[in-house]
Amino acid sequence: MVNRRRRLLAAALAAMAMTCLGLAVRPAAATEVLAAARDLPGGALSPADVTVIRLPEGTVPDGALPPAAPVDGRVLTSPARRGEPLTDVRLLGPSLVDAYGPGLLAAPVRITDASSAHLLRSGDVIDVIAAAPKWDDAVAPPTATVARAVTVIAPPTATRATDAMGDTGALVVLAATPDQATRLAQAATGSRLSIAIHGHRQ
Template structure:
C-alpha cells in the first residue's frame, strides 16, 4: 500500500474526531471574542495610534478602552479628561493608557496664577551660566551693545549713568536651554514672570539683551 493511500485511510478513519476538534476550537474562539468586559473593568483613555510629543493631541488621537480595575495605572485619564490640544512629554504607543505623567503642562504652571514662561536673552553668557532651574533672579534692561560712546550717557558730560530699568524682580528660572553663547555673546534662559512683565522682557531681549543679578 502506498504512503498516499495509507494517509488517506488515516484521515478518513479520524475525520470525525478532527471535525469535532475544529468545531471546538472555533467555538472557543467565538467565546473569547464575545466575552464581555469584566464587571470590575474601568474605562480609561488610550492612544488610538502612535503619538509624537511634537504634535498637540487631537480628538482622533485618543479613544476609550477598558482595563480590570486592578490593572489601571495611577493617574490614568478617564473619559471626559481627554487631553485634546495638550502636549505629551514623550512618544506614546498605540493602545497605551494615557496618564497625567504623560502630559506636559505649561512651563510656568507651578509658579502661581498669572505667570507665564518667558525666554530671556541675557546679554552676558557667563552670567547666564551661573543660574540653573530654581535660581531666583532680578532682571534689568542691558544697554544695547551697538550704542556708540558719543550716544551714551558719557556724552552728556560724564555725569552719573542713568538708572537701569528694572524689568522684573525675584523671578524663578524655569529652564536653561543647552547651547553656548550666541553671535552677540549672549545666552538664553527661561523665567516665570507676571503677564504684564512679559512684553517688557521680550522687547529688552530683542534690543540688546537683559542683565541679571542672582538672589539664590
C-alpha cells in the first residue's frame, strides 16, 4: 500500500513538473511591428530600410506600424536608430501634423540658401523671411517676414543644392496655420526665402 501511494505521488509530482516546464518554455505573446533595419538619417524610405521585429505585449508603442504598412517613398522626418520601432508620427502625414497642434497644415517651403536649410532639425522653430529678387547690386532688396514661429516638421533630405527636378535651394516642411501657408506660397512665387532660427534648441 505504501509503495502504491509513493508511486501515485511520484506520478503526480512528475505531471506537475511537466506542466510547469511547459508553462516556462511557452513563448510570451508578441506583436510584429516595423523597425529601422539600420541607422537611418531621415528622408524617403525604401523597403530595405525597414525590418520586422517582435515586441512583447504591453511594450508596443502607440501608432506602431504593422508589417504590412506601406513605407516605400514615405518620409521619415528625423533620424532613427537601428531596431527602433517606427510609428505613425515619425512619418510625414496627417498624424504627424496633428501632433503639432489642431488646425495646422504641412506646408512645403523651398529655402533659397540650401546650406542654411540643412542646419535645421525636426522641431526647430523658425521665421521665414522673403526678399525680392535683387535688381541693383548697390541696393539691398526689401524684405518681409512672411511666417513667424513656425515649427519644422521635416528638414531637407537631399544633400545637393539642386534636386532631381532641377530646383535649387532646399525643401523643408513646416507646421503652419492656413494663413501662414497661404503667405508662404505667395512669397515663394517671386521671392528668395531665408530663415532665422529661434533659440533654445534641444
